[in-house]
Amino acid sequence: GAGVSQSPRYKVAKRGQDVALRCDPISGHVSLFWYQQALGQGPEFLTYFQNEAQLDKSGLPSDRFFAERPEGSVSTLKIQRTQQEDSAVYLCASSRTGLEGNTIYFGEGSWLTVV
Amino acid sequence: GQQLNQSPQSMFIQEGEDVSMNCTSSSIFNTWLWYKQDPGEGPVLLIALYKAGELTSNGRLTAQFGITRKDSFLNISASIPSDVGIYFCAGHGGAQKLVFGQGTRLTINP
Numbered sequence: 001g002a003g004v005s006q007s008p009r010y011k012v013a014k015r016g017q018d019v020a021l022r023c024d025p026i027s028g029h030v031s032l033f034w035y036q037q038a039l040g041q042g043p044e045f046l047t048y049f050q051n052e053a054q055l056d057k058s059g060l061p062s063d064r065f066f067a068e069r070p071e072g073s074v075s076t077l078k079i080q081r082t083q084q085e086d087s088a089v090y091l092c093a094s095s096r097t098g099l100e101g102n103t104i105y106f107g108e109g110s111w112l113t114v115v
Numbered sequence: 116g117q118q119l120n121q122s123p124q125s126m127f128i129q130e131g132e133d134v135s136m137n138c139t140s141s142s143i144f145n146t147w148l149w150y151k152q153d154p155g156e157g158p159v160l161l162i163a164l165y166k167a168g169e170l171t172s173n174g175r176l177t178a179q180f181g182i183t184r185k186d187s188f189l190n191i192s193a194s195i196p197s198d199v200g201i202y203f204c205a206g207h208g209g210a211q212k213l214v215f216g217q218g219t220r221l222t223i224n225p
Contacts (some may be wrong), residue, residue, distance in 0.1 A: 004157070042215030045212035055211070059212070091157050104160070109157050115206075
C-alpha cells in the first residue's frame with residue numbers, strides 16, 4: 001500500500017483479555033517502530049525492528065507486551081492480560097533505512113480501550 | 116521516559132495571525148523534527164532539521180535547529196483554518212527512536 005496500514009483501527013477489550021495489533025509498513029521499508037500515545041500526550045517509543053531483528057525493546061512497559069516481525073515486513077504488537085492503563089493509541093511507523101535523515105512515516109494508529 | 120519540553124501547550128488565535136511554538140531539551144539532539152497530528156490520524160512530518168543553526172521553510176512554516184542543539188522553534192505565518200491540530204516536536208539523539216514533546220494544540224477562531 002501507499003502508507004503504513006494498521007488494524008484494527010479501534011479495539012475495545014475487557015480487562016484481562018489478550019489483544020493483537022497488526023502493522024503493514026510501507027513496502028520495502030527496512031525499519032519498523034511501535035509507539036504508544038496516551039490521551040493528550042506525545043507518542044512514546046516502545047520498540048524498533050530492523051528487518052526481522054528486534055534491536056531495541058527498551059520502551060515496552062512490561063512483560064505483558066510482546067512484538068514480532070517474523071518475515072521482516074508485517075509486525076504484530078501483542079498485549080497479554082490487558083489492564084486499564086494500557087488504553088492508548090498504538091502507532092506503527094516505518095522508514096526506508098531507519099537512519100537519521102530518513103523520513104519516518106506513521107500509520108493512523110490502533111485505538112485500544114480497556115474496560 | 117525522556118521527553119522534550121514543548122510550549123505553549125495550547126494556543127487560541129485568530130485566522131491570519133502568526134504562530135510560534137518551541138521545544139527545549141536537557142539533552143543534545145542530532146535531528147529535530149516537527150509533526151502535525153489531526154484527530155484520529157497519525158503524526159505527519161512537516162519539517163526536518165539536521166544541522167545546528169539550520170533554518171528551514173516549508174510554505175508558511177519555518178523551523179530552526181538551535182545552535183546549542185538543545186532547542187528548536189516552529190513558526191506558522193498567516194494561519195488558516197486547516198492549520199488547526201496538534202503540533203509535536205521530536206528529536207533523534209543518536210538512537211533509532213524518536214523522543215516527542217507533549218504537543219501544542221492550535222485552535223483558530225474564524
